[in-house]
Amino acid sequence: MFPETMMKCLIQALLAVVAMSASLHAHGAELDRVAAVVNDEVITASELRVRVTQAEQQLSMQGTPVPAPAQLRSQVLERMVLERIQLQRAKQLAITADDVALDRAIARIAEQNNITVADMPRALERDGLSWDAFRASIRNEMIMARLREREIEPRLTVSEAEVEAMLAAGAQNAAGREYLIQHIYLRASETATPDQWMALSARAEDLQRQIRAGEDFAKLAATYSASQDAMQGGSLDWRPIERIPSVFADRLQGMKKGEVSPVLRTPAGLHIFRLSDLRDQVAQKVEIEQTHARHILIRTADVTAEAQATRRLEDIAARIRNGADFQDLARANSSDITSTKGGDLGWVSPGDTVPEFERAMNALQPGEVSGVVKTPFGWHLIQVIERRKADVTADQRKMAARLAVRERKADEAYEDWLRQLRDTAYVEIKPVQ
Numbered sequence: 001m002f003p004e005t006m007m008k009c010l011i012q013a014l015l016a017v018v019a020m021s022a023s024l025h026a027h028g029a030e031l032d033r034v035a036a037v038v039n040d041e042v043i044t045a046s047e048l049r050v051r052v053t054q055a056e057q058q059l060s061m062q063g064t065p066v067p068a069p070a071q072l073r074s075q076v077l078e079r080m081v082l083e084r085i086q087l088q089r090a091k092q093l094a095i096t097a098d099d100v101a102l103d104r105a106i107a108r109i110a111e112q113n114n115i116t117v118a119d120m121p122r123a124l125e126r127d128g129l130s131w132d133a134f135r136a137s138i139r140n141e142m143i144m145a146r147l148r149e150r151e152i153e154p155r156l157t158v159s160e161a162e163v164e165a166m167l168a169a170g171a172q173n174a175a176g177r178e179y180l181i182q183h184i185y186l187r188a189s190e191t192a193t194p195d196q197w198m199a200l201s202a203r204a205e206d207l208q209r210q211i212r213a214g215e216d217f218a219k220l221a222a223t224y225s226a227s228q229d230a231m232q233g234g235s236l237d238w239r240p241i242e243r244i245p246s247v248f249a250d251r252l253q254g255m256k257k258g259e260v261s262p263v264l265r266t267p268a269g270l271h272i273f274r275l276s277d278l279r280d281q282v283a284q285k286v287e288i289e290q291t292h293a294r295h296i297l298i299r300t301a302d303v304t305a306e307a308q309a310t311r312r313l314e315d316i317a318a319r320i321r322n323g324a325d326f327q328d329l330a331r332a333n334s335s336d337i338t339s340t341k342g343g344d345l346g347w348v349s350p351g352d353t354v355p356e357f358e359r360a361m362n363a364l365q366p367g368e369v370s371g372v373v374k375t376p377f378g379w380h381l382i383q384v385i386e387r388r389k390a391d392v393t394a395d396q397r398k399m400a401a402r403l404a405v406r407e408r409k410a411d412e413a414y415e416d417w418l419r420q421l422r423d424t425a426y427v428e429i430k431p432v433q
Helices: 003-027 045-062 069-092 099-112 120-126 131-155 160-172 194-212 217-224 246-252 306-321 326-333 337-341 355-362 393-424
Strands: 034-038 041-044 177-187 235-240 264-266 269-280 287-299 344-348 373-375 378-391 427-429
Touching (some): 034 045, 034 069, 041 069, 045 217, 069 131, 069 427, 099 131, 160 393, 177 393, 194 269, 246 264, 287 326, 287 355, 306 326, 355 373, 355 378
Antiparallel strands (some): 177 269, 373 378
């Protein structure tokens, strides 16, 4: 799942490390206390203080009013508990992030922040920050992302009927319209009693009264929301309606900018959302270049040595240059299933073949025959017959609809899984001292 989500988390981790180092520098000599017990591990007061500082800085950078200290502390501690539970689960499943993958992720962060990886340790050290702590934070974010993929992906199935329904829903809405939504999520335990649901409803109604009285929605989200984006003011970023959770999407039609939904109930809890903004995007026609090609393949298992395969294909290429028919030679010599069609691959789109084959094919002019090309499948001769521009707008829309359905299901499954994980963990929150 989730390259884009992972990168957001990784960049946020950079901010966390900045706050961590600053706070530890200021309070390093202070005696540590236990803020919470999570299964067989503890979260210390200094760890919590670090994250509270980070949250304050993040909210200030966004222009979001900072909640009252006690409320912010409670919100941040709950997020730390959820992170610790996930890391414990990952450890049970032997999910790790090796140094190679970690270095790649850090390189991407450096690129997005216009700094070289070589300069990052010195830049951090100039501010008294720990390079080791930074790497550890990024590694933890990667591990949690991989855990999410491991636990959630097997639960997801997308049917053709769901894709068609998504396309139909999109066609009924304004073409290209995107929505900016903020939301507040009040999580309910999987075993919540009627009295607990009633208490949760009372809290949601109180939030509605505060919103109607003019309280900042982002501040309320940061203060009370159980969603993973609470510290971003509950913002889902700009999305087309197809990528908005169904509990919100069903209510969006007819809503005006700035309008707030009623309290919405799902099995996972209660939700309130605000339509912060909306905009229209011009639909773009999507065209790709396709290549009509054919090939002759000698598989790795069909010869004893690369030199033998190369000589054989070079002889075939020489015969083609002397006027022999490519298709006849493909029928007689190719190991591929396409041999019966004279090696004809039909129209090939970008990404349909392995990179080695695609690079060689793209370098050819129509009618031209390649030299010997090696791929994981064996050795090839390739001939380009012709090229064309193909309108794949409909295909792209269907692919986007499939992805949107999958993302919706993934988000809902993740929240449900996280709730179950939290409910089954032993968590003891220590009183503030």
